[in-house]
Amino acid sequence: MIEFTFEQILTNLLLAARWTIVLSIVSFVAGGIVGFVLLVMRVSSSRVLRTLVKLYIEIFQGTPLLMQLFLVFFGLPLLGVEVQPWIAATVGLTLFTSAYLAEIWRGCVEAIPKGQWEASSSLAMNYFEQLRHVILPQATRIAIGPTVGFGVQAVKDTALVSIIGFTELTKAGTMISNATFRPFVVYGLVAVIYFVICYPLTRYARTLERKWNAAR
Numbered sequence: 599m600i601e602f603t604f605e606q607i608l609t610n611l612l613l614a615a616r617w618t619i620v621l622s623i624v625s626f627v628a629g630g631i632v633g634f635v636l637l638v639m640r641v642s643s644s645r646v647l648r649t650l651v652k653l654y655i656e657i658f659q660g661t662p663l664l665m666q667l668f669l670v671f672f673g674l675p676l677l678g679v680e681v682q683p684w685i686a687a688t689v690g691l692t693l694f695t696s697a698y699l700a701e702i703w704r705g706c707v708e709a710i711p712k713g714q715w716e717a718s719s720s721l722a723m724n725y726f727e728q729l730r731h732v733i734l735p736q737a738t739r740i741a742i743g744p745t746v747g748f749g750v751q752a753v754k755d756t757a758l759v760s761i762i763g764f765t766e767l768t769k770a771g772t773m774i775s776n777a778t779f780r781p782f783v784v785y786g787l788v789a790v791i792y793f794v795i796c797y798p799l800t801r802y803a804r805t806l807e808r809k810w811n812a813a814r
Contacts, residue, residue: 602778608787614770615791621766622753625688629695629752636700641707643725651700658697664758666690671762687759695752702748706741707733743807750799754792767791 602610636654639647658666670693671686681689710733718732760769771788775781 602774602780604783607774607778607780607784610774611767611770611784611787611791614765615767615795617765618753618756618767619795621684621687621691621756621759621764622749625691625695625756626749626752628688628692630699632692632696633699633703636696637703637707638729640700640704641729655697655701658694659701663690663694663755664761666694667759667762683759683762683764686762687756687764691752691755691759694755695748698748699745702744703737703741706737706744709740710736743803746799746806747803750796750803753796753799757792 636651640651640655642648667686667690670690671681671683674681674686714732714736715728718728723731756766757768760766760772763769765773767788771784775784778784
């Protein structure tokens with residue numbers, strides 16, 4: 599057993615929390631970019647594109663994130679592609695996040711009255727002009743609350759990447775707990791750090807939802 603002071607345990611966990619935050623931001627931003635592309639395809643007039651995106655979303659929403667991480671981390675080497683844990687974690691979380699964000703945003707787009715589409719069409723706007731100038735500005739206002747809310751879930755989902763060897767907050771907590779035999783203290787601090795990261799986002803999401811409901 600290695601003797602760690604409380605301050606040393608906390609310091610090491612905070613250092614590992616940096617990677618949790620970085621991974622959350624990178625995967626959320628990348629997932630948002632991919633999710634936006636999926637959204638445009640999902641609400642397009644092409645039945646083929648809509649079907650492909652729907653299948654993509656159902657696959658990633660209908661299977662456990664842990665399994666998806668395993669497939670990326672252990673599956674790609676079978677194809678001759680070696681991946682580091684941080685790459686596998688980023689790719690896996692990006693794919694997972696993009697599916698959920700695309701579906702959240704689709705709901706927001708479909709919440710816009712059809713009359714808005716018809717009105718913009720009467721102005722001789724094409725599909726992309728309708729999205730850019732009429733639909734998306736209105737849908738964005740609706741989407742802010744649930745998007746921030748899902749960001750909280752994205753932070754917590756990063757804990758699963760510890761299983762493929764990426765050293766973030768949960769992985770560091772497991773390593774320190776195994777070395778010190780003080781699981782209650784270590785995992786208690788891990789929980790507190792996650793709470794400190796997620797709680798402000800949760801409150802912000804609720805505030806945005808209340809503002810939107812009041813505006814309507």
